[in-house]
Amino acid sequence: MNDSFTARDLLACYARGVFPMADARKDNRVFLIDPERRGVIPLRTFHISRRMARTVRKDPFEVRVDTAFAQVVELCAEAAPGRTETWINHPIERLYGQLHELGFAHSVECWRGDELLGGLYGVSLKGAFFGESMFSRATDASKVALIHLVARLIAGGYVLLDAQFMTEHLSQFGAEEISRPEYQRRLKRALAVDGKFQRLTGAAGAAAAVTGAEALQLITHAS
Template identity: 45%
Template sequence: MIPWLGPESPFPPLETALTRPNGLLAVGGDLSPARLIEAYRCGVFPWFNEGEPILWWSPDPRMVLFPEELKISRSLAKVLKRENYEIRADSAFKQVMEACAAPRKGLTGTWIHPQVIAAYGELHEMGLAHSVETWVGGELVGGLYGVGLGKMFFGESMFSRVSDASKIALVHLVKKLQGLDFGMIDCQMKTEHLASLGAREISRKEFSQTLKELVHYPQRGEKWCLDHEQVK
C-alpha cells in the first residue's frame, strides 16, 4: 500500500518505494515550501498530472550529473564561443516554467501546471529555486529551472526553442554550480539528451548517501547572476 500523507506526515523510508511504477513512494500532502524543501532534502520529488493527487517519487536508479563530469562536445564548444546569445539567471523564472510546460513534440499534457508553477514560484521568491536562461535578440529561446539546497541542485525541467539553447543553459548552470562548490545535480530520470552531456545513473542508496553529505550545508537563499565569460 502506498501511504497517504497528512499535513504533518513525514515521508516514508525511500526503500519502501514501488518498483512498478519505479519510485512511487507516497500520495497526498501539499506543495507548500516546507513540504517541498523536506521532500528534496529526503531525495523525493513531486510528479503528477493536473487534477490528480500529488504523487511523490524516489526512483532507483537515479540519473545525476556530477559537475566535473560534464561533457561538452566539439560542436557545442563552438556554439558556446559565439557572441549571438545572452545568458541570464533568475530574470524570467515563471516564463521558463511556462515554456517547460508547453506541449512537447509527439506528447500531450504536462505535469507543470498552474499549481506547480505557483509552488515553485514561492521557492524562487525565497531564493531557493532558480532559472538559467538563454536569450537571443531579446527573446527567451531556452532554459532550465530547479532547486538549490546546500551544495545540491535538483534539476526539474528544461526547454529549447532553437538548437542547443537548453544545452547552453545547462553548461552555464554547471559552471555556476562549480563556482559555488556544488557536488551533484539531480536529473531524476534517464534521458539520452542528459546522458550525452555526462549524466549517469547511480543507485538510490548512493544517491541518498551523497545527498546527505551535500544538502545540509548552510543555505544561501539568494537570486543568482551569471558570468557569460566563464565558459569561453
Template identity: 45%
Template sequence: MIDIGELLRAYRKGYFPMSDPSDGKLYWCQPYNRAIIPMESYRPSRDVRRLLRRNDFRVRFNTDFEGVIRACAAPRPNAVETWISESIIESYLELNRLGIAHSVESWYGDELAGGLYGLAIGGAFFGESMFYRRSYASRIAFDRLVMHLRKRGYLLLDAQIMNPHLQKLGAVDIPHKAYMQMLDAALHKKIPFL
C-alpha cells in the same frame, strides 16, 4: 499549491513531485536509480563549445523564472501532456520568490530561447525541467549552470530520471543508496546559489 515546508522536506529526503497529466493528482517520486550529472567530468559538446565562442546566446539567472517554468510546462511536439501542473508552477514560483528555486535562461536577442529551472538547497541543485525554442539554447543554459555550480562548490547536480537527452549531457544513473549518501553530504553544505 503544495505546502512549501512539505516540498522542501521531501527534497531533503530524496523525493520530488510530479503530477499526473490526466487528473492533475500529485505524486511523490523517489526512483530506485537516480540520474545525476557528474560535474567534475562534464565536458560540453563540440557544438556547444562552438556556440559559446560565437556568443549568440546571453545567459541570465532568474530574470524570467515564470517564463521558464511555463515554457517547460507547455506541450511539446513529441508529448502533449506535462507533469508540471499549475499547482507545481505556483509552488515553484513561491520557491523562486524565497530564493530557493532558480532559472538559467538562454536569450537570443530579446527572445527567451531556452532554459531550465531547479532548486538549490545546501550544496545540491535539483534540476527540474528544461526547454528550448532555438536549437542548443537549453544546452547553453545547462553548460552555464554546470560551470556556475562548479565555481560555487556544489556537490550534487540531481537530474532525477534518466532520459536520452540527459544521457547526451553526461548524466549517469546511480543506485538509491549512493544517491542518498551524496545528497546527505550536499545538504550539510551552506552554499548560496548567487
C-alpha cells in the same frame, strides 16, 4: 498532497530525496516520487563535445538568471514534439513560484533580444541543485543554459546536480544512473555543503554577463 502542503514542505521532501510530479497539466493531483534509479550529472566530469564548446564560445544567446522564472516554468510545461503531456500542473507551478520567492528556486535563461528561446529551472538546497525541467525554442538553447548552470554550480561549491531521470539528451553531458542508496549517500554529502547560487561576474565586471568562454573555463578547471 493536499492544499496545506507548502513550499517549505516541498523543500523538506527534496532533503529526503523525493520530488513532485503530476500525471497531466490539467490534473491537480500531485504525487511524490522516489525512483529506484536516479539520474545525476557529475559536476567534476561534466562532458562538453567539441561542437557544443564551439557553440558556447560564440555566445549565440544572452544568458540571464532569474529574470523570467515564471515564464520559464510555463514554457517548460507546454506540450512539445514527442511530448503531448507534461508533469508540471498548476499546483506544482504555484509551489515552485513560492520557492523562487524564497530564494530556493532559480532559472537560467537564453535570450535573443526580447525573445526567450530556451532555459531551465530547478531547486537549490545547500550543496545540491535539483534540475526540474528545460525547454528549447532554438537550436542548442537548453544545452547552453545547462552549461552555464554547471559553471555556476561549480563556482558556488555545489557537489550534486540531480537530473531525476536518465535521458539520452543528458547522457551526452556525462549523466549517469545510480541506485537509490547511492543517491541518498550523495544527497547526504551535498546537504552538508553550503553551496552558493551567487551571481557570476564576468571579466568585464559585475555589470556584464558571463561569457561562454568564461563558463567553459570554470568547467574545465574543475575537471
